[in-house]
Amino acid sequence: MPDHRPLDEKIDELRRLQEAMLQRVTGQFEEAALALLERDTERAEKVRQSDDEIDALELRIDNLCERILALHTPVAVDLRLILTAVKINTDLERIGDHAKNLAKSTAPLADWEAFLEQADLRDLARTVRDILTGACEAFLEEDPDRARAVIERDEEANQLYNNIFDTTARLSREHPEGSEALIYLVTAAKALERIGDHAKNIAESTVFLEEGKDIRHGGLDEEAAGFSGDLDGDAIPPSQLAGK
Numbered sequence: 001m002p003d004h005r006p007l008d009e010k011i012d013e014l015r016r017l018q019e020a021m022l023q024r025v026t027g028q029f030e031e032a033a034l035a036l037l038e039r040d041t042e043r044a045e046k047v048r049q050s051d052d053e054i055d056a057l058e059l060r061i062d063n064l065c066e067r068i069l070a071l072h073t074p075v076a077v078d079l080r081l082i083l084t085a086v087k088i089n090t091d092l093e094r095i096g097d098h099a100k101n102l103a104k105s106t107a108p109l110a111d112w113e114a115f116l117e118q119a120d121l122r123d124l125a126r127t128v129r130d131i132l133t134g135a136c137e138a139f140l141e142e143d144p145d146r147a148r149a150v151i152e153r154d155e156e157a158n159q160l161y162n163n164i165f166d167t168t169a170r171l172s173r174e175h176p177e178g179s180e181a182l183i184y185l186v187t188a189a190k191a192l193e194r195i196g197d198h199a200k201n202i203a204e205s206t207v208f209l210e211e212g213k214d215i216r217h218g219g220l221d222e223e224a225a226g227f228s229g230d231l232d233g234d235a236i237p238p239s240q241l242a243g244k
Contacts, residue, residue, distance in 0.1 A: 099195070
């Protein structure tokens with residue numbers, strides 16, 4: 001029978017909390033996007049009220065990671081898992097914040113359905129949903145190949161956002177009476193674009209967790225990605241963090 005380390009129990013707890021956080025945040029996004037596109041202000045208000053639950057989960061995960069680092073001094077793959085958990089936890093909390101921003105934009109846009117349709121906000125929301133779902137599933141399934149496929153779709157979301165920005169500029173000239181609503185339209189589009197960025201971060205973190213490769217800045221080699229000098233102590237070489 002293999003040895004069961006006390007660290008294993010904490011890692012199992014961490015995985016359960018991560019899965020709960022992923023489910024909560026993806027559900028929050030789905031509700032916020034639906035509220036905005038259907039101009040459902042009651043649904044939007046529920047999204048805003050439930051944001052505290054995501055914040056509470058973020059704190060629980062961060063505190064658990066701190067305890068693991070302090071009490072168990074993980075190394076190699078265990079250390080990489082903790083580092084990844086902290087980073088993904090931050091990305092998920094930010095996604096929750098941007099979902100709340102979507103909800104805040106719902107009421108000001110409720111009487112401007114034509115703006116929502118002409119700006120193709122629905123296409124951007126659909127694309128970002130696919131990116132976020134794919135990133136979360138890649139992480140849970142420990143699938144770096146799927147994570148890479150998610151990363152490749154980020155440019156699609158960026159292009160849709162740019163198109164919405166251009167359309168909004170045109171609408172502001174044609175409908176000056178709707179200038180306030182158009183400000184909220186840009187805010188909502190930006191929130192969607194940022195959610196896509198954070199989902200991309202989760203996919204990149206998944207590749208790092210599974211393969212030990214930091215692909216955030218593909219043009220940098222390992223030496224360039226490391227510290228250039230000693231910052232009050234010895235830096236941990238990237239190769240050591242990547243070891244299994």
